[in-house]
Amino acid sequence: MPYVASRHNSLIAHVVTVVFGLIALIILLHLAFVLLEANPGNPLVNAIGDMANWFSWLFRDMFTIDDPKVRAVVNYGLAALVYLLIGGAIAGAGRRWRSH
Secondary structure, rough: HHHHHHHHHHHHHHHHHHHHHHHHHHHHHHHHHHHHOOOOOOHHHHHHHHHHHHHHOOOOOOHHHHHHHHHHHHHHHHHHHHHHHHHHHHHHHHHHHHHO
């Protein structure tokens, strides 16, 4: 029975890692679109921007820097970093719990 429980914990840790990694990827894609001045009227650019804005709502206006590109790098980059750190911490805790 412990083998089954540990297998599920490992699966949950992998799912958490993938989900938080995908969120960070969406935010970083939006950041790349901003830096490369992608057409905001493009449906893909617009959809990625909407998702990135939704996921990073706490960070979007954290720092008010005059240069919009630098502001995007700082605010969205911080959001992506936080998602990666939280996902890694949750997955790491799940893996450590599995080993006990």
